[in-house]
Amino acid sequence: MGAGCETLSGTWCKDLLNTIMQNTPHSWANHTLQCFPPVLNEFFQQNSVAKENKQQLKKAVEEEFRNWASMNNENDIIAHFSVPGTPPLFLCVVWKMILETDRISPIAYK
Structure with missing residues (x-):
């Protein structure tokens, strides 16, 4: 389990997530984020998108x-x-x- 989490925290994962967010900005509800691995939860918490009016x-x-x-x-x-x-x-x-x-x-x- 530890090895899998470490690979998600690599720069390749963050680069991929940043690219996704640049092309399709989106957010997740807090109750959904709680189901994500800690690295993804943290990424989306730090890179939240303002809700549209x-x-x-x-x-x-x-x-x-x-x-x-x-x-x-x-x-x-x-x-x-x-x-x-x-x-x-x-x-x-x-x-x-x-x-x-x-x-x-x-x-x-x-």
Whole structure:
């Protein structure tokens, strides 16, 4: 057991976790963290992500949905939602599209 925990505390593990957090920032509930190995628990405690404000998220999704609806050029749509470093709202837009139109635009698959 001790050897397994030591390997998790290696730099390869921390590098991997940092990469994951950079690409998909997320957090875990405290009761879930208690089930993690101590090294992972400590990492996620030290690298917590602020909880999103639901009202701000809703407003941002509404705005992106309006952007989607107002764009006519397929290349512009793809370029807009492919910009690195922008908030990952595309899946929210697709979900809203399903809820409002009961279908997904073929452009979303590209």
